[in-house]
Amino acid sequence: MEMLFDAVSWVLILVGSVFLVVGGIGVVRLPDVFTRMHGAGIIDTMGACAILIGLMVQAWFNIVTIKLVLIVVFIMFTSPTTTHALARAALGGGARPQVRESPEGADVGEGESPSKT
Amino acid sequence: MMFAIAAVATLVTMVLTIYRAIKGPTVYDRILAVNAFGTLTVVLIAVYGFLSGRPEFLDLALVYALINFIGTIAVSKYVEYSHMGRPSGGDELGDI
Secondary structure (H helix, E strand, O other), X not given: OHHHHHHHHHHHHHHHHHHHHHHXXXXXXXXXXXXXXXXXXXXXXXXXXXXXXXXXXXXXXXXXXXXXXXXXXXXXXXXXXXXXXXHHHHHHOOOOOOOOOOOOOOOOOOOOOOOOO | OHHHXXXXXXXXXXXXXXXXXXXXXXXXXXXXXXXXXXXXXXXXXXXXXXXXXXHHHHHHHHHHHHHHHHHHHHHHHHHHHOOOXXXXXXXXXXXX
């Protein structure tokens, strides 16, 4: 039984590490700020929460588990809030999502057109 | 062993996000990268606590998550409105 818990926590920690690196590559490689928010969301939800749930399985029923549950719940609440506020600030500040072509042909941003840098 | 792998992955991702925070063309890229960096710091503190056998560091991780959220919201509101408090004009700009 102990070995089963160890295996589950190791799988969760490995999956979380892989998703952390994938989200980091997404933050570097994606073209504009709105798609980079997608990479940051992968880091927040899949990566951090998988690693913290893996640690939670590792420290089975402790005060440590309660603290880890608090951290995970807090991250799950604050990550969409932060992304929403930041996307709203970016739209208000003049950044537009990069689109390949528009149906009407005009009045679309070309991506990365900031008013303040 | 697994904790070391998680710590190394966290450090690699920290390098990637700090690259975006330095290079990022707009200020929003920098805010996004700093927010992701704060989340990675929370993960790194928790993993290091398990790695060194002293999980009491989790209080620091919890407080760091709180400060990271408040700081990101404050900075994005400051960048959007150029000040912290009153609406800058119009009636519907009062709160986010």
